[in-house]
Amino acid sequence: MSFDLDAYLTRIGFDGERVPTRATLDAIAAHHTATIPFENLDPFRGVVNRLDLESLQAKLVHGGRGGYCFEHGLLLQAALRDLGFTVTGLAARVLWGSPDLDAIPARTHMLLVVDLDDERRVIDTGFGGMTLTGTLRLERDTTQETPLEPFRLVDLHGDWAMQARVGDEWRTTYRFDLHPQHPIDYEPTNWYLCTWPESKFVTTLMAARATADRRFALAGRRLTVHRLGGATEKRTIADADEFRTVLTRDFLIDADRIAGLDEAFDRLP
Structure with missing residues (x-):
């Protein structure tokens, strides 16, 4: 099934220029997070999330629903590619709420990195209560403003760790590396998270x-x-x-x- 870019952009209320620029990328992030919620109503009700593009569009674009990270990430990836961006899916280990930043949990989160002409940027519309509402330059140790909280990327034993400033404290959301993931790579984890x-x-x-x-x-x-x-x-x-x-x-x-x-x-x- 092909991707219906018109329907997606209407769903998120974006009517700007359809060009693969930093401004477009930031606007897509803000519009997407404001209109398509994070939610896990399906797995909580015993329904396994489907990650094929037809199902994602039926649920998140036409169905008045949201989803969790894999649904957001794969839908957004398809939209950005149709807009002409070069996009790579990544996987992350969630550390939010963990007191041990050296912990190695499973890679259960999806995020995207986008290659622009002169920089690489992280976009992630599916991290629940601390999801990004803008994008981040893939650069370590630089405080970066977003429409809501400041964020930064730091080194964590060779990985990248994303942190958000909550009040006066930097809190780590997750750690990731730059190894590309394909849609099939998310399927086993999706099944596990929906059924375990x-x-x-x-x-x-x-x-x-x-x-x-x-x-x-x-x-x-x-x-x-x-x-x-x-x-x-x-x-x-x-x-x-x-x-x-x-x-x-x-x-x-x-x-x-x-x-x-x-x-x-x-x-x-």
Whole structure:
């Protein structure tokens, strides 16, 4: 199946020039993260995410849904290639929330690196609550501004480590190398994350969306809204009706098209 670039750009609300430039790349990152949420409703409901291009477009472009990193990354990769960018898929080891930065977890995250005329840039629209809303120059030890938090890339035993500044602290999101990945390389990990009984994508419901001035994050029944330079709001969702409202209003998910949401909410601790 071919990629429907017009439908994708309409979905994310991008009407700028279709040229492979830094400005276009940054704009795509901002528009994508503001309109297509991170969410794992399918594996939490026992449905395995499909990574073929037809399924990705049906779900994320036409279906009023979001997805997790492999879905975001493969959809975005197809869009950027259609726009004329040279794009390489990579794999990362997630360190977010880990006290041990020397840990070697499995490569369970996807990100992209884009080759422009004079630089290489990282773009990643699928890292949940701390996803990039801009792009980063592939350069170590330089603080780089994004529409939300500052980020930087540092050396970690020869790998690249991405860090975000949260308050006064640099926190590591993940580590990666530059070994290219192909779509088939993500399939076994996708199956594992969607079916392993102890996978956080199976046991925990998550959603996230980032706009120009705030981040929305859902973890189980807890909704958090982080405002840029302002207060953080947290509250607990009371019932399944409010759950549907939050999914629709804050995460732009078409909740009416998803079966079993009431049962999914009842499973939340």
